[in-house]
Amino acid sequence: MMEGSQDDLLIIDHDYSRRLFLRKKISLTTSTCVLLIVIFFSSLFVVSITSFYLTESPICYVTNNVEKVKSEEPTARPIYISRPKRSLTPKKVELCMNPGCCPALDPSAPWNKPRLPTNVYPEDYQLELDLFQLNQPTDTYSGEIDIVLGVRSPTNEIILHADGLLYSDVFVKERPSDTQLNVECIVPFPNTQTVVIRVTEQLRVNVTYDVKITFFRALNIHGTGLFESQFNKDQFGLQKSRIILTHFEPVHAREAYPCFDEPGFKTKFQLTVKHDNNTQILSNWDEEESFVDGAWLQTEFQTVPPIPTALTAFAVFYTDDxxxxxxxxxxxxxGHTIDINLWARKQFFTNDGGIYVDAPLLMTKNILQALLNIFRDIQTHIVPKKIDILAVPEYPSDAVSHWGFIIFTEQALLHNYMTTSELEHQRIALLIAKELAEQWYGNFISFKWWTDLWLQEAIANYLKYHAVNAAYPAWNIHDQFAVTELQSVMFDDSMSTSHPILKSVNSATEIDELYDSIETTKATAILRMADYYMEKTTNIKNNTLTIIIDFLRDHQYGFLIPDELLGKYRIGSWSGPDFFDRC
Incomplete structure (x- = not known):
């Protein structure tokens, strides 16, 4: 027997005995089984009764013979205003959040439908948030949103989106008389992610109203809405840090604050955030001012032009990180100057002399300059002063473009050009170009409803090749389209899971299903095909690019309407809509 075999035999014998024990059957008599069942249900009964009597009962009060449940209210944090805000001098409102408080609410009414009614609409948002989570062991934040509301038809209900939020105060005031309306109830409808604010006085047409809602909730943990992301500060994982991020696309702004969370409700947006004084906050637009208040910083941003809520964004992180x-x-x-600020973790600035940051920054500069040259006739400033680009360790997507603020994952953006393959270098350039192109088609002009997403994605995808070709002509990047994108989408399009480019969209689930290669690459291929046939009939190249520029000039800050843009095409004997319908 070989050396050590006796020990091996003992181990095998021990394991055999253990497995033999596991294969033994355990027999129970009928009386034993009955006894165990009785003990189980008795325990369940005792626990239920104990929980019922020990649970703190809700606080109730009665007004007009209607019993209402009073929600717990968080301790209000002081808000320090640096410049005049829309002010309310409201009476205290006791909230009723039970449908029984509003017997007039019809269960079949608009709040039980997937889309919001358009009888009321937002004209302006002012959002104030208290974000102290980085330095405190709590994941709850509070905020206050002030919405200027327009009215198209008389109504007693204000219906907007909110998901998972709790409320402490709701005020409605008529402008400019400062007359406060009586809020009868505020009722959430989780199935449609909406909340209904009912007032006793009817809202009148051509009168504007201030709606102020104080709310709070916990940070999300699944990468949507307002959430916290943890990362390692060292390669061994001994030190950890955190960053607060937003991911509102496609329908997750409602998880962070009450809003009209549909792309057709484009509204001016102004953000003020109170955060720790050892943190930095980035958002869509430039800072208006920032000042220290004890242990906190209050940062106020300039008002963003009309924008869908899904494109609002901000991030809070430690300045040391x-x-x-x-x-x-x-x-x-x-001659307008735009600064590009690339933010990344500090180790990327120290490793290899900062080459991981310098390469993508130079690439972003070259591509943005190429896009400015393409849109040279559009003299409206795409951003006031800057575009912030933030590279984070983890994010739900490789990159998401918000107006003036783009978030990338580190893996998708940061690289060493000396050790990166040419193919990977081109992939990164195309990704940067698409996100920058969406500053024009996607932010400056945006779609009205999700059925039109395909055209925005197609145009941004089309523009990225023109931008990269202008910045790096030696790559002949137009020739790469068929190999890198078209062949793969042709395979996807041949599968049983394929779908038409145009799809009916009515729910949040259907919206999430839109984000695939059919909307981007296949639609881009059709735009390129239109270019090919128009060149054969007119001997003019890049007709699609000319149409895109002209449409943007005529619809600044407006909506991307497919029929209007496609109507500018003329391909042989076909009109634009006829040609695209045949595709």
């Missing part, structure tokens, strides 16, 4: 490097580009006609 992140650093930035900047470059700038200049509009070829107006």
């Amino acid at each position: 992140f650093d930035r490097r900047s470059a700038s580009v200049v509009h070829p006609i107006t």
Whole structure:
């Protein structure tokens, strides 16, 4: 017997005995089984009765013979205003959040439908948030949103989106008389992710109203809405840090604050955030001002032009964790300068002399300059002063473009050009170009409903090739489209799971299903095919690019309407809509 075999035999014998024990059957008599069942149900009964009597009962009060349940209210944090805000001098409102408080609510009414009614609409948002989570062992934040509301038809109900929020105060005031309306109830409908605010006085047409809602909730944990992301500060994972991020696309702004969370409700947006004084906050637009208040910083941002709620964004992180490097580009006609700030974790600035940051920053500068040259005739400033680009360890998507603020994952953006393959270098450039192109088609102009998403994605995808080709002509990037994108989408389109480019969209689930290669690559291929046939009949290249620029000039800050844009095409004997219908 070989050396050590006796020990092996003992181990095998021990394991055999253990497995033999596991195969033994355990027999129970009928009386034993009955006894166990009785003990189980008796325990369940005792626990239920104990919980019933020990649970703190809700606080109730009665007004007009209607019993109402009073929600617990968080301790209000002081708000320090740096410049005049829309002010309310409201009476205290006791909230009723039970449908029984509003017998007039019809269960079949609009709040039980997937889309919001358009009888009321937002004209302006002012959002104030208290975000102290990075330095405190709590995951709850509070906020206050002030919405200027327009009215198209008389109504007693204000219906907007909210998901998972709790409320402490709701006020409705007529402007400019400052007359406060009586809020009868505020009732959430989780199935449609909406909340109904009912007032006793009817809202009148051509009168504007201030709706102020104070709310609070916990940070999300699944990467949507307002959530916290943890990461390692060292390679061994011994030190950890955190960052607060937003991911509102496609329908998750409602998880962070009450709003009209549909792309057709484009509204001016102004953000104020109170955060720890050792943190930095980034958002869509430039800072208006920031000042210290004890242990906190209050940062107020400039008002963003009309924008869908899904495109609002911000991030809060420790100043010790992140650093930035900047470059700038200049509009070829107006001379307007745009700064590009690339933010990343500090180790990327120290490793290899910062090459992981320098390479994508230079690439972003070259591509943004190329896009400014393409849209040289559009002299409206796409952003006031800057575009912030934030590279984070983890994010639900490789990249998401918000107006003036783009979030990438580190893996998708940061790279060393000396050790990166040419193919990977081109992939990163195309990704940057698409996100930058969406500053024009996606932010400056946006779709009205999700059925039109395909055209926005197609145009941004089309533009990225023109931008990269202008920045890096030696790559001949147009020739790469068929190999890198078209062949793979042709395979996807041949599967039973394929679908038409145009789809009916009525629910949040259907919206999530839209984000695939059919909407982007296949639709882009059709735009390129239209270019090919128009060139054969007119001997003019890049007709689609000309149409895209002209449409943007005529619809600044407006909506991307497919029939209007496609109507500008003329392909041989076919009109634009006829040609695209045949595809």
